[in-house]
Amino acid sequence: EVQLVESGGGLVQPGGSLRLSCVVSGFTVSNNYMSWVRQAPGKGLEWVSVIYSAHSGGSTYYADSVKGRFTISRDNPKNTVYLQMNSLRVEDTAVYYCANIGPRGMDFDLWGQGTVVTVSS
Amino acid sequence: IVLTQSPGTLSLSPGEGATLSCRASQSVSSTYLAWYQQKPGQAPRLLIYGASSRAAGIPDRFSGSGSGTDFTLTISRLEPEDFAVYYCQRYDGSSLFTFGPGTKVDIK
Numbered sequence: 001e002v003q004l005v006e007s008g009g010g011l012v013q014p015g016g017s018l019r020l021s022c023v024v025s026g027f028t029v030s031n032n033y034m035s036w037v038r039q040a041p042g043k044g045l046e047w048v049s050v051i052y053s054a055h056s057g058g059s060t061y062y063a064d065s066v067k068g069r070f071t072i073s074r075d076n077p078k079n080t081v082y083l084q085m086n087s088l089r090v091e092d093t094a095v096y097y098c099a100n101i102g103p104r105g106m107d108f109d110l111w112g113q114g115t116v117v118t119v120s121s
Numbered sequence: 122i123v124l125t126q127s128p129g130t131l132s133l134s135p136g137e138g139a140t141l142s143c144r145a146s147q148s149v150s151s152t153y154l155a156w157y158q159q160k161p162g163q164a165p166r167l168l169i170y171g172a173s174s175r176a177a178g179i180p181d182r183f184s185g186s187g188s189g190t191d192f193t194l195t196i197s198r199l200e201p202e203d204f205a206v207y208y209c210q211r212y213d214g215s216s217l218f219t220f221g222p223g224t225k226v227d228i229k
Contacts, residue, residue: 044208044220044223045159045165045208045210045223047217050218062219066189070194102167104170106152106163106211107155107170107210109176111164
């Protein structure tokens with residue numbers, strides 16, 4: 001069974017750091033394009049970051065809103081994708097979803113249940 | 122490129138048809154346009170990719186169409202489980218992804 005399970009969310013003060021994890025079962029993360037998408041309370045979806053497959057060079061890309069503060073990575077033996085979030089801001093408060101990018105390379109065909117990040121003093 | 126969705130809210134009754142619009146500020150390749158459904162407390166679900174292809178397991182009452190700057194998601198007959206928020210999404214061809222603001226379909 002294919003599953004994406006996020007964890008690592010919580011309450012953090014502005015300027016703090018968190019690392020989100022997305023443990024995947026049912027497929028190999030290194031073979032796929034993996035992404036993070038977030039949703040602020042009562043708002044729409046915002047793409048955050050993508051990491052390409054090892055075969056495609058493993059490149060990483062970020063939304064302008066998080067560039068320089070967030071880092072996406074993966075641990076192949078653990079079949080896990082991470083999002084390291086530094087210098088957190090109040091506006092980073094959101095549900096963070098891990099998502100698989102489908103074979104067409106442009107849409108998100110598998111999603112986790114999300115993990116909540118709250119940035120507040 | 123900015124995606125605009127209209128209307129913001131659509132109030133309909135079960136059995137009625139729904140037409141949701143997604144408009145791009147510049148032309149978008151049809152290959153790179155997708156639609157999602159999201160229910161409260163749940164993750165989004167892929168409905169349509171490539172502007173008009175249904176994802177696996179999606180009922181045929183959902184259909185997508187359009188090209189250039191204007192795309193449409195049509196639900197032919199609303200079932201009770203279809204009342205949700207719908208998002209369009211584009212890929213720019215060079216590693217950036219954008220979602221529209223969403224259309225809420227609620228029960229009249």
